[in-house]
Amino acid sequence: MDLESLRSECDADPNYSHFARVIRKMEKANVLEGYKHRFNGKKYIYFSHFGESQLAKEKNPTAISKESLIHDIKVTEIARNFIKLGWIDQITLEHELQNKRDFRAVYKVIPDALLETRREGKKVQIAFELELTQKHKQRIKEKAKQYIINSRYNYIVYFFSKESVMKTYIEVISEAVGEKNIDKFLFVTDKAMTAEVTELDNLEGICHGQKVLISKFLMGENGVKEHNSDKNSCSLIR
Numbered sequence: 001m002d003l004e005s006l007r008s009e010c011d012a013d014p015n016y017s018h019f020a021r022v023i024r025k026m027e028k029a030n031v032l033e034g035y036k037h038r039f040n041g042k043k044y045i046y047f048s049h050f051g052e053s054q055l056a057k058e059k060n061p062t063a064i065s066k067e068s069l070i071h072d073i074k075v076t077e078i079a080r081n082f083i084k085l086g087w088i089d090q091i092t093l094e095h096e097l098q099n100k101r102d103f104r105a106v107y108k109v110i111p112d113a114l115l116e117t118r119r120e121g122k123k124v125q126i127a128f129e130l131e132l133t134q135k136h137k138q139r140i141k142e143k144a145k146q147y148i149i150n151s152r153y154n155y156i157v158y159f160f161s162k163e164s165v166m167k168t169y170i171e172v173i174s175e176a177v178g179e180k181n182i183d184k185f186l187f188v189t190d191k192a193m194t195a196e197v198t199e200l201d202n203l204e205g206i207c208h209g210q211k212v213l214i215s216k217f218l219m220g221e222n223g224v225k226e227h228n229s230d231k232n233s234c235s236l237i238r
Contacts, residue, residue, distance in 0.1 A: 001076060002042040026051075035069050044073050052095075074193060075112045075130050078159060081200050082115060087218045088126070090116040109146035115157075119219070126218070127156045132193075134165045141176040148181050157186045157205075157217070161193040170206060183208045186217045 001009075007019045014022075023045060026032040031051040035044045046069075047055065072093070079091040092114045111127035118124065127147055147156050160166040166189045174182050188205035190198045204211045 001046075001080070002037075002044050004042070005080070006045055035073075037070075037073065044069070046072075071112075071130060071132055074132075074198075075128065078130070078198055078200070079113045079115060079128060081198070082218070085200060085215070087215055088115045088117040091128075092116075108150050109143055111153075111156075117218075124154045125152055127153045128159070129156065130159045131165060131169065132161050134168060137168075137172050140169060140172045144173040144176045144185075148177050148184070153184075155184050155186070155217070157214075158188065159193070159198075160187070160189045161191065163189045163191070166206070186212065186214070188214060 003020060003023065004016070006023075007014060007016060010019070023032060023034075027034055030048050031054070032045050033048045033051075035046070036042070037044060072095075076093065079088075079093075082088045083091065094110055094112050097110050097114060109127075112130050113128040115126040115128050116123065117126075144156075147153050158166070158169060160169070166187050170187050173185060177185075186205040186207045188203060190203065192198075200214055203214055205214055205217060206212070207217055
């Protein structure tokens with residue numbers, strides 16, 4: 001999370017200079033690490049491996065990888081904005097899921113983030129995947145199939161920075177999961193993703209060949225509707 005966003009999350013609304021000073025002390029203590037984004041100039045803060053070990057119950061917790069910082073920063077930004085807009089209630093990032101006991105054994109496949117909400121009294125779980133580069137087609141197929149096999153995931157949302165990559169994923173995943181399951185997937189492209197904050201309000205994705213607002217896919221008019229494999233349309237409440 002960037003420094004200002006993290007400060008705004010504090011109930012006490014601390015002075016920025018004082019807050020930044022506290023963060024620097026935590027960096028010196030190796031509890032936190034920082035990264036300055038080369039495009040937007042913001043400083044992002046995350047727990048170091050040592051810091052993560054102080055919070056996690058596991059002996060060797062999975063921490064955020066420096067090799068995937070740009071990717072993880074964007075996942076966090078988009079997921080947090082989902083919450084701010086009131087579309088979901090909770091997010092759990094990939095490294096947090098990996099630290100949960102038996103999560104992989106139960107869920108089989110781990111997304112970049114797990115989005116959770118409740119609609120009409122029902123718990124809804126949505127897998128979120130951010131693809132900045134294209135994976136091997138066989139890998140794409142296998143992951144999509146696992147999402148369908150695992151009934152714990154109600155929906156799957158894919159974000160891309162390139163439309164050409166999105167089109168490939170749509171083609172590969174449609175072939176892998178079949179006509180009756182493709183309406184569980186939403187595919188979204190934001191071409192300015194790596195350089196700017198993603199504006200979600202009016203951003204559309206593709207679901208079952210239709211253009212759909214992200215908010216409509218996640219919420220519909222009255223909340224997310226349970227998946228209905230008998231209908232050849234997106235899982236929206238109209």
